[in-house]
Amino acid sequence: MRQLNAVLWDVDGTLAETERDGHRVAFNLAFEALGLPWRWDVARYGELLTVTGGRERLQHDMASRTDAPVTARERLMLAEELHRLKNHHYAERVRSGAVVLRPGVVELMGQCAERGVRMALATTTSRMNVEALLRVHLGSRWASWFEVIVCGEDVRHKKPDPEVYHQVLAGLKLRPLQALAIEDSPMGAAAARAAELPVVVTRSAYFEQAIFDGATAIGPGLHQRRGWRPALSMDQQGADDALVGLDDLIDWHAQMDSVSQFS
Incomplete structure (x- = not known):
């Protein structure tokens, strides 16, 4: 596996x-x-x-x-x-509290930390904006959650160019198929795919109806198990609105060649 x-x-x-x-x-x-x-x-x-x-x-x-x-x-x-x-x-x-983390994000990060799954940030927004968001929600040591952080200032080309993902993988010293990207937009997903990374799409408000090609899994967010492709079991965590967790990501990652363009 x-x-x-x-x-x-x-x-x-x-x-x-x-x-x-x-x-x-x-x-x-x-x-x-x-x-x-x-x-x-x-x-x-x-x-x-x-x-x-x-x-x-x-x-x-x-x-x-x-x-x-x-x-x-x-x-x-x-x-x-x-x-x-x-x-x-x-x-x-x-x-002021006007921008909050999406439901299920902190829980999944916590599972990764507890179980030794490494984490990185791959974004082409500014480091200033990343810090503003995560200092509020993860605390002053927010950066310690992530082994590698690549932001907009660190790349010459923004998504859908794969440069940000190439830098993250180089920093982690991992091959693409040893990792999994989480994105919300077609441009972000295209950047991950161009770097040969499997990608899970958690649709955001602006991309609820967008078309995604070649994703490993696509769904409405980590906050619910309904509405995902491939479908998630409704009883894995006891309820159909339970959170999507690390075990789900591991399963998708292991089976991705049956649902993704990546081999």
């Missing part, structure tokens, strides 16, 4: 609904702070999530606005200032 040595966590959307509850609201507060009339509603922000990276998202949006700066340099400078303000407001929202 293939052994699961490490679980590699994405952050935004996977650990918490940061996009819906944190970043979108924080961007709007940044617009307001600079006196800009722009506002991203839930639907528009969902469209912008096809562009990875906050600065990149801002510049993409400005390209379609008649009231945005004309030159690329001016747009870049405005994007930098907006992104700085956004990060400040995001951290404030996290500290």
Whole structure:
């Protein structure tokens, strides 16, 4: 049987609904702070999530606005200032309790720690945002939970490019099939697959209806056993709404060649 040595966590959307509850609201507060009339509603922000990276998202949006700066340099400078303000407001929202970890995340992390399954973070969000979220929910020693942490500042190319996963695997000194990635979006899943990693998808609010190709398992989240493909037993933990746990990940990982493109 293939052994699961490490679980590699994405952050935004996977650990918490940061996009819906944190970043979108924080961007709007940044617009307001600079006196800009722009506002991203839930639907528009969902469209912008096809562009990875906050600065990149801002510049993409400005390209379609008649009231945005004309030159690329001016747009870049405005994007930098907006992104700085956004990060400040995001951290404030996290500290206020507006952004919480998704149900089942802490429980699964605890099982990994207890049973010697290594963990890493593989995200292309900023280290500042990662720390703001996890310091609140995991404590001041949050980084000790993870052997390797790779963030947006550490890579040249963001997801769906697999660079972040290549770096994490190199840091862990593991081959792809010795690990399992947990993602929430098609771009994140594509990055994992491009690195030849099996990937479990826990759909987030913005990707409830998205199409995923080649995932090892796809479901609504770690908070319930219903709605997963491949299906989970309803009595493994005594109830059909019990959490998805490490044993489930181990089973999916061991059987993944029957449900995934990876061999």
